[in-house]
Amino acid sequence: MLKVWPLGQIRNRVPSMDGQREKRKGESLVPLQSIPIKVSLPHLKASCSTCSLYELCLPLGLKPDDVDFLDQIVNSRRKYRRGEHLYRAGDPFHALFVIKSGFFKIFDLDAEGREKTTGFYMAGELLGIEAISTNRFNYNAVALEDCAVCEIPFCDLEKLSITIPALSHQFHRLMSREIIAEQQHILMLGTMKAIQRLAAFLLNLSQRFGARGYSPTHFYLRMSREEIGNYLGLSIETISRLLSKFQEEGIISVHSRDIEIKNLAGLKDLVANPA
Amino acid sequence: MLKVWPLGQIRNRVPSMDGQREKRKGESLVPLQSIPIKVSLPHLKASCSTCSLYELCLPLGLKPDDVDFLDQIVNSRRKYRRGEHLYRAGDPFHALFVIKSGFFKIFDLDAEGREKTTGFYMAGELLGIEAISTNRFNYNAVALEDCAVCEIPFCDLEKLSITIPALSHQFHRLMSREIIAEQQHILMLGTMKAIQRLAAFLLNLSQRFGARGYSPTHFYLRMSREEIGNYLGLSIETISRLLSKFQEEGIISVHSRDIEIKNLAGLKDLVANPA
DNA sequence: CGATCGGTTGAAGACCTTCAAAAGCAGTGG
DNA sequence: CCACTGCTTTTGAAGGTCTTCAACCGATCG
Structure with missing residues (x-):
């Protein structure tokens, strides 16, 4: 019934965040700042090849040279502060997003303006694939804490996929993984x-x-x-x-x-x- | 809140099924036989180019020559009788399926063997994409009436997609469409x-x-x-x-x-x- | 300080499930 | 043809789960 992560463990384990969460008197319970993950250094340059999310993300299965090509289309310099929208329902769709660090929620707004949260996404997860078929985003994505995001222009990704079959295959796997996660959400809501x-x-x-x-x-x-x-x-x-x-x-x-x-x-x- | 079909209407409208459903005394309420859709002639040969599901399916946006290439990898001769399994959870994944005619349900079996239906699929809809990431089917698919199905070996589809970008794009659209449909199912179960x-x-x-x-x-x-x-x-x-x-x-x-x-x-x- | 926001807790009630029984329909065999 | 069986569907009544309403708490903030 749970979201499945059939991929292997991350290669480069990072320190547990436990230490950061010691409860101190009077501590402000503002969500954590985006947690640095290995390569998130101040002078960060877009680089899938050194990203610790490698095995959760698009480069999995690619040859080093191909990862370099992927790097060239990825804009990984985007930061979002808590509460910022990554996209809104109705926005035109140009790019997919992968979360590098931080936490997003996806929600729908009904006719009366009530929010309906349909998903939470964290590092390594792909956002926006539901927009491919409609060329517009169908839902809203908001950062629940400060986030770093890789933006992948979709037409570039499709073009590059033609020359790198392994990239195409991994993209299909990620979409499939998303479908499994949603079916498990459906099972949860329908039976539990x-x-x-x-x-x-x-x-x-x-x-x-x-x-x-x-x-x-x-x-x-x-x-x-x-x-x-x-x-x-x-x-x-x-x-x-x-x-x-x-x-x-x-x-x-x-x-x-x-x-x-x-x-x-x-x-x-x-x-x-x-x- | 409803499943969206952003694609256009089918080009060649077929007669309404109403006539077939006149209630007669003593009529057997066995599900309808697979309803012939335009090209479903007895001596049917695999042919996406003449299929009335064209606009709901993979060939949308392809040039005629490319449709012919697609035809060559599609095995469209498969028939399933009511109650037959198209696949079972755990089966190895080799191919996707598109329903040509008929009706399938997708269900999970819990530990106690209870069925949990997660979806109903009809003509033009793609089955099995959730298996791409795991290389095995995760759910069960059973025909609710006699069905005709096109089988598309997945590695052939991926190979062909490399040479036909429009095919790749349409495949992505179909996966995206599936994700939207599932998110709407989630909204329904979570809010209604x-x-x-x-x-x-x-x-x-x-x-x-x-x-x-x-x-x-x-x-x-x-x-x-x-x-x-x-x-x-x-x-x-x-x-x-x-x-x-x-x-x-x-x-x-x-x-x-x-x-x-x-x-x-x-x-x-x-x-x-x-x- | 008062106002506000997120969270907790209690009580009443709505909604849906479960249990139970019976009806309708299909298939079988006398 | 009818009786019998098995399955699906319908309908009623009781009960449980979860929601709604409401009050309250603690922290934050102007």
């Missing part, structure tokens, strides 16, 4: 009770943080309770109550948006047996 | 009440039948109440009750799996204002 959904959601985050070299048991939620509820098809109160319940049962420890999973097996068991 | 979901489901079928030249207001449900409920995240009883309610209100007329939409605007209004 509130307890299972929230447990599955935490496990999904855990796995994705783990796959990026961060602690899978101790992380900071970039999204509000409202956004979680929205994403899981539940009310904000239900999310709050369940987090409290999980804490009472000793499965997690919650301090505002700081989450520590104390009993990973117990959390997995909740998905299977909501009791 | 039972009434809205069923109304949206009927409207979605209506639109898809309409886009294929069939009557958008009078069609035959290929799936059971259980499969509908499963797909919409609702119980079979709720589906039954709501269909009865819609009929009482004069919005639709239901006879077993035969559905006539009497008030399309009313149905749309139910999605917006579940009342």
Whole structure:
């Protein structure tokens, strides 16, 4: 039921973010700054070949020379501050985006202007593919913390794919991965009770943080309770109550948006047996 | 909130199926035989160039010569009888499938063996793309009526895409279209009440039948109440009750799996204002 | 300081599910 | 032709899950 990351572990593990999240009295609970991932040095030059997200991203399977060609079409200098839009529904589509660091949410706005969060995306994940068929973005993407993003002009990507079959193949794999993730979201919304959904959601985050070299048991939620509820098809109160319940049962420890999973097996068991 | 078909209408409209669905006393309510669509003659030879699904499918945007190349890799002779599996979860992935005629459901089996329907697919729709990233099918596909299917070996498609950029582009559009459809399913499951979901489901079928030249207001449900409920995240009883309610209100007329939409605007209004 | 925002907690109630029973329809065999 | 069986669908009643409404807390900010 969880988002699958069938790719291997990241080659160059980065330090766990745990140290950054020690709770200090009076600490401002503003979301983390974009967490530097290995190559995010101040004088950063676009370079897929040295990017630690290599195995989660488009260059996987490419020969070094081909990665250089990819580098030439990627504009990786874009930064977005918390709250900034990466794109809005209706914007013309020119480029795909890969998150280099940070956290985005994707949401729809209904006729009454209510937000409906359909996804959360983190480093190495591809944004905007749903716009290919319509030539416009269909949803909104907003940074939940300061983010660095690689922009990949889509027509360049298609052209380059012609000369680099491995790039084409990896792009197809990434789109396919997105479809699997969405089908699992559908299964979650269609079959699971509130307890299972929230447990599955935490496990999904855990796995994705783990796959990026961060602690899978101790992380900071970039999204509000409202956004979680929205994403899981539940009310904000239900999310709050369940987090409290999980804490009472000793499965997690919650301090505002700081989450520590104390009993990973117990959390997995909740998905299977909501009791 | 509905599945979008941003492509144009089918060029060669085919006769409405209404005539076939006149309710006669004692009529067997076995699902319709695969409905012949223009070129489905007995001595059918694989030919994308003469297929009426042209604009819904991979050949869209290709030059005639390129369509011929596509024809050469497509095996379009495959037939599936009602209840037959097109593929099963875990099967190795070699080819994508496009439905030529008929109706498939996609479902997952949970640990206890319960089915969970995640999608219904009809003519012109692409099946199996979620398997690209894992090299195995992740779900099961079963024919809900007798079906004809085009099989497209995936490595051939990737190879051909290199020489035909328009084919590559159209393939990307189809994958993107699938992602949009799934995001709309997510929105439906995450935000809508039972009434809205069923109304949206009927409207979605209506639109898809309409886009294929069939009557958008009078069609035959290929799936059971259980499969509908499963797909919409609702119980079979709720589906039954709501269909009865819609009929009482004069919005639709239901006879077993035969559905006539009497008030399309009313149905749309139910999605917006579940009342 | 008061206002606001995000989060927590309690109580009431809506919505949908589950349980249960019966009806409708199809297929089989006497 | 009818009785019997099995399956799907319908309908009613009871019950559970989750939402909504409301109050409150703590932190932040002008």
